[in-house]
Amino acid sequence: MKLLILDRDGVINYDSDAYIKSVAEWIPLPGSIEAIAQLSKAGWTVAVATNQSGIARGYYDIATLDAMHGRLRSLVAEQGGEVGLIVYCPHGPDEGCDCRKPKPGMLKSIAAHYNVSLTNLWFVGDSLGDLEAAKAVDSQPVLVKTGKGEKTLGKTLPVGTLIFDDLAAIAAELIHN
Ligand SMILES: O=P(O)(O)OC[C@@H](O)[C@H]1O[C@@H](OP(=O)(O)O)[C@@H](O)[C@@H](O)[C@@H]1O
Ligand SMILES: [Mg+2]
Ligand SMILES: [Zn+2]
Numbered sequence: 001m002k003l004l005i006l007d008r009d010g011v012i013n014y015d016s017d018a019y020i021k022s023v024a025e026w027i028p029l030p031g032s033i034e035a036i037a038q039l040s041k042a043g044w045t046v047a048v049a050t051n052q053s054g055i056a057r058g059y060y061d062i063a064t065l066d067a068m069h070g071r072l073r074s075l076v077a078e079q080g081g082e083v084g085l086i087v088y089c090p091h092g093p094d095e096g097c098d099c100r101k102p103k104p105g106m107l108k109s110i111a112a113h114y115n116v117s118l119t120n121l122w123f124v125g126d127s128l129g130d131l132e133a134a135k136a137v138d139s140q141p142v143l144v145k146t147g148k149g150e151k152t153l154g155k156t157l158p159v160g161t162l163i164f165d166d167l168a169a170i171a172a173e174l175i176h177n
Contacts, residue, residue: 003111029147124142
């Protein structure tokens with residue numbers, strides 16, 4: 001099974017230091033919807049693993065988060081593709097949950113859902129925590145330069161991290177190689 005896991009904010013949509021608090025603030029990055037649709041139509045299952053501490057912080061509620069993901073699904077469907085399982089961590093940084101990246105809990109949940117190995121599975125993110133979560137379960141950390149990616153580039157990355165400009169470049173790589 002061809003499974004790709006994506007971080008959300010900064011990979012699929014623009015991120016903000018003020019959090020993405022509404023559907024109106026949830027704006028796809030250029031080419032990201034098309035990339036997901038193209039991957040889907042090429043036989044890839046595209047899942048999402050996203051930290052959403054804004055829930056714990058009271059910035060938005062689960063219904064609003066679900067509406068953002070409904071928007072993502074409908075935009076991809078308009079391009080003939082589909083989005084797989086979306087898993088989010090609603091907890092705050094101090095709650096000690098097992099799902100908040102850099103912990104790999106969400107990656108484990110997605111792999112278990114699809115009954116696939118995490119080894120060498122590509123996980124695409126813009127933050128160091130995304131890459132560390134991948135490394136923790138022997139998945140392939142993949143950094144995009146969108147969102148916080150340029151800033152993350154200045155940090156010490158996990159050995160073997162792959163680097164791409166954006167999700168469209170990743171889709172081109174996976175579909176044509
Ligand atoms: O990139 P993903 O995982 O999809 O989502 C990140 C968001 O949950 C937010 O995560 C926050 O980090 P803290 O959760 O406050 O440490 C900040 O980085 C926000 O700018 C960002 O919008
Ligand atoms: Mg992100
Ligand atoms: Zn959590």
